[in-house]
Amino acid sequence: MNRTTMLAAALAALMPMSALAQDTAPTVSEAYARSTNPKVGAAFMTITNNGSKDCVLSAASAPDITDRAELHTHVEENGVMSMVEVDSITIPAGASHALDRGGDHVMFMATKAPMAQGDEFELTLDFGDCGTVPVTLSVDNDFAPAGGHDDHDHDDHSHDDHSHDDHSHGN
Template sequence: MRNYLRHTILLLGALTLSTAVFAAEGDFTVTDAYVRAVPPGTPTSLAFMTIKNSSDADRKLVKADSPVAKTVELHNHTNENGVMKMRQVKEIIVKAKGQAELKTGSYHVMLIDLKQTLKEGDTVPVMLTFDDGSTKKLELPVKMPQTVMKMDGDKAMDHSKMKH
Protein backbone atom coordinates (compact mmCIF):
# COMPACT_ATOMS: atom_id res chain seq x y z
CA MET A 1 0.00 0.00 0.00
CA ARG A 2 2.74 2.36 0.97
CA ASN A 3 4.63 1.43 -2.20
CA TYR A 4 1.55 2.15 -4.27
CA LEU A 5 1.18 5.55 -2.65
CA ARG A 6 4.81 6.38 -3.33
CA HIS A 7 4.45 5.41 -6.96
CA THR A 8 1.42 7.59 -7.32
CA ILE A 9 3.22 10.56 -5.81
CA LEU A 10 6.20 9.95 -8.09
CA LEU A 11 3.96 9.71 -11.11
CA LEU A 12 2.10 12.90 -10.22
CA GLY A 13 5.42 14.64 -9.66
CA ALA A 14 6.70 13.49 -13.03
CA LEU A 15 3.52 14.62 -14.75
CA THR A 16 3.68 18.06 -13.16
CA LEU A 17 7.32 18.37 -14.10
CA SER A 18 6.79 17.34 -17.71
CA THR A 19 3.90 19.78 -18.08
CA ALA A 20 6.09 22.53 -16.69
CA VAL A 21 8.87 21.75 -19.17
CA PHE A 22 6.37 21.63 -22.00
CA ALA A 23 4.83 24.98 -21.09
CA ALA A 24 8.26 26.57 -20.95
CA GLU A 25 8.81 25.47 -24.55
CA GLY A 26 5.60 27.13 -25.66
CA ASP A 27 1.95 26.29 -25.77
CA PHE A 28 2.00 25.08 -29.35
CA THR A 29 3.11 21.86 -30.97
CA VAL A 30 3.05 21.48 -34.71
CA THR A 31 2.74 18.06 -36.34
CA ASP A 32 2.10 16.64 -39.85
CA ALA A 33 3.51 19.81 -41.35
CA TYR A 34 4.69 20.08 -44.96
CA VAL A 35 4.80 22.39 -47.93
CA ARG A 36 3.32 21.15 -51.17
CA ALA A 37 5.58 20.57 -54.17
CA VAL A 38 4.39 22.48 -57.24
CA PRO A 39 4.98 22.18 -61.00
CA PRO A 40 7.87 24.32 -62.34
CA GLY A 41 6.87 27.96 -62.78
CA THR A 42 3.86 27.77 -60.47
CA PRO A 43 3.57 31.04 -58.51
CA THR A 44 1.82 29.60 -55.46
CA SER A 45 2.07 26.82 -52.94
CA LEU A 46 0.89 26.24 -49.41
CA ALA A 47 1.73 24.70 -46.06
CA PHE A 48 -0.47 22.26 -44.22
CA MET A 49 -0.07 21.30 -40.56
CA THR A 50 -1.80 20.45 -37.31
CA ILE A 51 -1.29 23.01 -34.53
CA LYS A 52 -1.99 21.84 -30.97
CA ASN A 53 -2.61 24.33 -28.18
CA SER A 54 -1.78 22.95 -24.72
CA SER A 55 -2.77 26.12 -22.86
CA ASP A 56 -6.09 26.80 -21.14
CA ALA A 57 -6.98 29.69 -23.42
CA ASP A 58 -8.21 29.84 -27.00
CA ARG A 59 -5.41 31.24 -29.12
CA LYS A 60 -5.06 32.46 -32.68
CA LEU A 61 -2.54 32.00 -35.42
CA VAL A 62 -2.37 35.55 -36.80
CA LYS A 63 0.55 35.52 -39.24
CA ALA A 64 2.93 33.30 -41.13
CA ASP A 65 6.15 34.20 -42.90
CA SER A 66 8.51 32.41 -45.23
CA PRO A 67 11.54 33.57 -47.19
CA VAL A 68 10.51 31.49 -50.23
CA ALA A 69 7.48 33.67 -51.06
CA LYS A 70 6.91 37.40 -51.54
CA THR A 71 3.55 37.24 -49.76
CA VAL A 72 2.35 34.77 -47.12
CA GLU A 73 -1.31 34.73 -46.14
CA LEU A 74 -3.67 32.64 -44.04
CA HIS A 75 -6.50 31.20 -46.14
CA ASN A 76 -9.59 29.11 -45.81
CA HIS A 77 -11.71 27.20 -48.30
CA THR A 78 -15.44 26.81 -48.31
CA ASN A 79 -17.40 24.46 -50.50
CA GLU A 80 -20.62 26.19 -51.53
CA ASN A 81 -22.81 23.92 -53.63
CA GLY A 82 -19.76 22.26 -55.11
CA VAL A 83 -17.96 25.55 -55.83
CA MET A 84 -14.66 25.83 -53.98
CA LYS A 85 -14.07 29.34 -52.67
CA MET A 86 -10.68 30.34 -51.32
CA ARG A 87 -10.57 33.41 -49.09
CA GLN A 88 -7.93 35.14 -46.99
CA VAL A 89 -8.62 35.02 -43.24
CA LYS A 90 -7.24 37.28 -40.49
CA GLU A 91 -6.61 34.47 -38.07
CA ILE A 92 -6.98 30.77 -37.45
CA ILE A 93 -8.34 29.89 -34.00
CA VAL A 94 -6.57 27.18 -32.03
CA LYS A 95 -8.93 26.15 -29.22
CA ALA A 96 -7.74 25.73 -25.62
CA LYS A 97 -6.43 22.17 -25.19
CA GLY A 98 -7.46 21.69 -28.80
CA GLN A 99 -6.00 21.86 -32.25
CA ALA A 100 -6.36 23.55 -35.61
CA GLU A 101 -6.01 21.41 -38.71
CA LEU A 102 -4.62 23.11 -41.77
CA LYS A 103 -5.49 20.63 -44.50
CA THR A 104 -6.83 20.24 -48.01
CA GLY A 105 -10.20 21.89 -48.62
CA SER A 106 -9.85 23.87 -45.39
CA TYR A 107 -7.31 26.22 -43.80
CA HIS A 108 -3.80 26.66 -45.16
CA VAL A 109 -0.79 28.93 -45.09
CA MET A 110 -0.69 30.28 -48.64
CA LEU A 111 2.67 31.07 -50.23
CA ILE A 112 2.19 33.61 -53.03
CA ASP A 113 4.71 34.67 -55.68
CA LEU A 114 7.26 31.99 -54.98
CA LYS A 115 10.88 33.04 -55.43
CA GLN A 116 11.90 29.48 -56.30
CA THR A 117 10.39 26.21 -57.48
CA LEU A 118 9.62 23.95 -54.53
CA LYS A 119 10.69 20.39 -55.25
CA GLU A 120 10.00 17.27 -53.24
CA GLY A 121 12.86 16.82 -50.78
CA ASP A 122 13.48 20.56 -50.30
CA THR A 123 13.10 22.18 -46.90
CA VAL A 124 11.23 25.46 -46.44
CA PRO A 125 11.49 27.71 -43.37
CA VAL A 126 8.11 28.92 -42.13
CA MET A 127 7.56 31.10 -39.06
CA LEU A 128 4.20 31.24 -37.30
CA THR A 129 3.12 34.19 -35.14
CA PHE A 130 0.35 33.80 -32.57
CA ASP A 131 -1.92 36.42 -30.99
CA ASP A 132 0.17 36.55 -27.81
CA GLY A 133 3.17 37.60 -29.87
CA SER A 134 4.89 34.24 -29.52
CA THR A 135 6.47 32.74 -32.62
CA LYS A 136 7.32 29.27 -33.79
CA LYS A 137 10.02 28.57 -36.34
CA LEU A 138 9.52 25.51 -38.50
CA GLU A 139 11.59 23.78 -41.16
CA LEU A 140 9.03 22.06 -43.35
CA PRO A 141 9.69 19.29 -45.86
CA VAL A 142 8.36 19.75 -49.40
CA LYS A 143 6.14 16.86 -50.50
CA MET A 144 4.21 15.88 -53.62
CA PRO A 145 0.46 15.65 -52.92
CA GLN A 146 0.55 12.04 -54.14
CA THR A 147 3.20 11.15 -51.53
CA VAL A 148 1.09 12.56 -48.73
CA MET A 149 -2.10 10.91 -49.98
CA LYS A 150 -0.39 7.53 -50.14
CA MET A 151 0.71 7.95 -46.54
CA ASP A 152 -2.73 9.01 -45.35
CA GLY A 153 -4.45 6.37 -47.43
CA ASP A 154 -7.96 6.52 -48.79
CA LYS A 155 -9.40 6.83 -45.32
CA ALA A 156 -8.05 10.35 -44.98
CA MET A 157 -9.63 11.35 -48.28
CA ASP A 158 -12.96 9.96 -47.20
CA HIS A 159 -12.62 11.97 -44.04
CA SER A 160 -11.94 15.18 -45.91
CA LYS A 161 -14.94 14.46 -48.11
CA MET A 162 -17.16 14.15 -45.04
CA LYS A 163 -16.28 17.69 -44.10
CA HIS A 164 -17.86 19.23 -47.17
Protein backbone atom coordinates (compact mmCIF):
# COMPACT_ATOMS: atom_id res chain seq x y z
CA MET A 1 0.00 0.00 0.00
CA ASN A 2 1.58 3.30 -1.03
CA ARG A 3 1.53 6.49 1.01
CA THR A 4 -1.23 8.15 -1.11
CA THR A 5 -3.54 5.14 -0.75
CA MET A 6 -2.95 5.07 3.02
CA LEU A 7 -3.70 8.80 3.30
CA ALA A 8 -6.92 8.42 1.27
CA ALA A 9 -8.04 5.48 3.42
CA ALA A 10 -7.32 7.45 6.62
CA LEU A 11 -9.31 10.47 5.37
CA ALA A 12 -12.24 8.26 4.35
CA ALA A 13 -12.30 6.72 7.82
CA LEU A 14 -12.55 10.19 9.35
CA MET A 15 -15.47 11.25 7.12
CA PRO A 16 -18.76 11.33 9.05
CA MET A 17 -21.31 8.74 7.96
CA SER A 18 -23.92 11.46 7.35
CA ALA A 19 -21.70 12.94 4.63
CA LEU A 20 -21.86 9.59 2.83
CA ALA A 21 -25.66 9.43 3.09
CA GLN A 22 -26.28 12.39 0.77
CA ASP A 23 -23.95 14.01 -1.72
CA THR A 24 -25.51 17.48 -1.44
CA ALA A 25 -27.93 19.31 0.84
CA PRO A 26 -31.23 20.51 -0.64
CA THR A 27 -31.38 24.09 -1.89
CA VAL A 28 -34.16 26.60 -1.34
CA SER A 29 -35.42 29.26 -3.76
CA GLU A 30 -38.32 31.73 -3.95
CA ALA A 31 -38.64 31.74 -0.14
CA TYR A 32 -40.84 34.24 1.66
CA ALA A 33 -43.02 34.46 4.75
CA ARG A 34 -46.52 35.82 5.13
CA SER A 35 -48.41 36.92 8.20
CA THR A 36 -51.89 35.49 8.38
CA ASN A 37 -52.96 37.26 11.56
CA PRO A 38 -51.04 38.94 14.44
CA LYS A 39 -50.16 35.58 16.06
CA VAL A 40 -49.73 33.30 13.02
CA GLY A 41 -47.63 33.22 9.87
CA ALA A 42 -46.37 30.81 7.25
CA ALA A 43 -43.36 30.23 4.99
CA PHE A 44 -43.44 29.25 1.35
CA MET A 45 -40.59 28.23 -0.96
CA THR A 46 -39.34 25.73 -3.49
CA ILE A 47 -37.00 23.03 -2.19
CA THR A 48 -34.74 21.30 -4.73
CA ASN A 49 -33.02 18.01 -3.97
CA ASN A 50 -30.10 17.60 -6.37
CA GLY A 51 -28.86 14.60 -4.40
CA SER A 52 -29.06 10.92 -5.20
CA LYS A 53 -31.29 10.02 -2.22
CA ASP A 54 -34.67 11.27 -1.05
CA CYS A 55 -34.49 14.02 1.60
CA VAL A 56 -37.11 14.21 4.34
CA LEU A 57 -37.96 17.59 5.86
CA SER A 58 -38.80 16.59 9.42
CA ALA A 59 -38.59 19.87 11.34
CA ALA A 60 -38.29 23.62 11.02
CA SER A 61 -37.28 26.24 13.55
CA ALA A 62 -37.41 30.03 13.68
CA PRO A 63 -36.60 30.86 17.32
CA ASP A 64 -36.50 34.62 16.72
CA ILE A 65 -40.23 34.68 15.95
CA THR A 66 -41.76 31.56 17.51
CA ASP A 67 -41.16 28.43 19.54
CA ARG A 68 -43.73 26.58 17.39
CA ALA A 69 -42.72 26.19 13.75
CA GLU A 70 -44.69 23.27 12.31
CA LEU A 71 -44.98 21.44 9.00
CA HIS A 72 -48.51 21.64 7.58
CA THR A 73 -50.48 20.64 4.50
CA HIS A 74 -54.05 21.02 3.27
CA VAL A 75 -56.39 18.11 2.66
CA GLU A 76 -59.83 18.06 1.09
CA GLU A 77 -62.55 16.05 2.73
CA ASN A 78 -66.18 16.19 1.61
CA GLY A 79 -65.49 19.37 -0.39
CA VAL A 80 -63.96 21.19 2.58
CA MET A 81 -60.28 22.13 2.73
CA SER A 82 -58.65 21.67 6.13
CA MET A 83 -55.13 22.40 7.28
CA VAL A 84 -53.38 19.60 9.17
CA GLU A 85 -49.98 19.22 10.77
CA VAL A 86 -47.72 16.56 9.19
CA ASP A 87 -44.67 14.77 10.57
CA SER A 88 -42.55 15.22 7.45
CA ILE A 89 -42.38 16.23 3.80
CA THR A 90 -40.31 14.10 1.40
CA ILE A 91 -38.33 15.72 -1.39
CA PRO A 92 -37.50 12.95 -3.91
CA ALA A 93 -33.96 12.63 -5.26
CA GLY A 94 -33.43 14.84 -8.28
CA ALA A 95 -36.74 16.66 -7.85
CA SER A 96 -38.19 19.92 -6.55
CA HIS A 97 -41.13 20.35 -4.22
CA ALA A 98 -43.03 23.61 -3.74
CA LEU A 99 -44.25 24.67 -0.32
CA ASP A 100 -47.22 26.74 -1.50
CA ARG A 101 -50.29 28.34 -0.07
CA GLY A 102 -53.07 25.76 -0.17
CA GLY A 103 -50.53 22.92 0.02
CA ASP A 104 -47.47 21.98 2.08
CA HIS A 105 -45.94 24.85 4.07
CA VAL A 106 -44.18 25.80 7.30
CA MET A 107 -46.56 27.33 9.84
CA PHE A 108 -45.49 29.73 12.61
CA MET A 109 -47.83 29.39 15.57
CA ALA A 110 -48.12 31.82 18.49
CA THR A 111 -45.60 34.28 17.08
CA LYS A 112 -43.73 36.43 19.59
CA ALA A 113 -44.72 39.59 17.72
CA PRO A 114 -46.74 40.31 14.57
CA MET A 115 -44.80 39.70 11.35
CA ALA A 116 -44.65 43.07 9.60
CA GLN A 117 -44.12 43.73 5.90
CA GLY A 118 -40.39 43.68 5.11
CA ASP A 119 -39.28 41.99 8.35
CA GLU A 120 -36.52 39.40 7.91
CA PHE A 121 -35.75 36.38 10.06
CA GLU A 122 -33.91 33.06 9.91
CA LEU A 123 -35.62 29.73 9.36
CA THR A 124 -33.71 26.46 9.68
CA LEU A 125 -34.99 23.41 7.81
CA ASP A 126 -33.95 20.00 9.18
CA PHE A 127 -33.59 17.28 6.55
CA GLY A 128 -32.06 14.65 8.86
CA ASP A 129 -29.35 12.73 6.99
CA CYS A 130 -29.46 15.37 4.22
CA GLY A 131 -28.44 18.09 6.69
CA THR A 132 -29.89 21.39 7.82
CA VAL A 133 -30.50 24.34 5.53
CA PRO A 134 -30.63 27.92 6.85
CA VAL A 135 -33.01 30.24 4.98
CA THR A 136 -33.41 33.99 5.36
CA LEU A 137 -37.09 34.87 4.94
CA SER A 138 -38.57 38.26 4.18
CA VAL A 139 -42.17 38.94 5.14
CA ASP A 140 -44.22 39.76 2.04
CA ASN A 141 -47.84 40.31 3.00
CA ASP A 142 -48.62 41.87 -0.40
CA PHE A 143 -47.74 38.84 -2.54
CA ALA A 144 -50.70 37.32 -4.36
CA PRO A 145 -50.48 33.92 -6.06
CA ALA A 146 -51.23 33.41 -9.74
CA GLY A 147 -54.92 34.07 -10.23
CA GLY A 148 -54.85 36.99 -7.78
CA HIS A 149 -56.60 35.33 -4.83
CA ASP A 150 -55.23 34.17 -1.51
CA ASP A 151 -56.19 30.56 -0.85
CA HIS A 152 -54.30 30.48 2.45
CA ASP A 153 -56.11 33.20 4.36
CA HIS A 154 -56.29 32.63 8.10
CA ASP A 155 -57.30 36.13 9.21
CA ASP A 156 -60.48 34.93 10.87
CA HIS A 157 -59.04 31.84 12.55
CA SER A 158 -57.53 31.44 15.99
CA HIS A 159 -54.41 29.29 16.14
CA ASP A 160 -53.48 29.93 19.74
CA ASP A 161 -55.01 26.65 20.90
CA HIS A 162 -53.60 24.81 17.82
CA SER A 163 -56.91 23.16 17.06
CA HIS A 164 -56.95 22.07 13.43
CA ASP A 165 -60.73 21.89 13.55
CA ASP A 166 -60.64 25.69 13.26
CA HIS A 167 -58.75 25.53 9.93
CA SER A 168 -61.61 24.53 7.68
CA HIS A 169 -62.05 26.37 4.40
CA GLY A 170 -65.06 26.04 2.14
CA ASN A 171 -64.48 26.01 -1.60
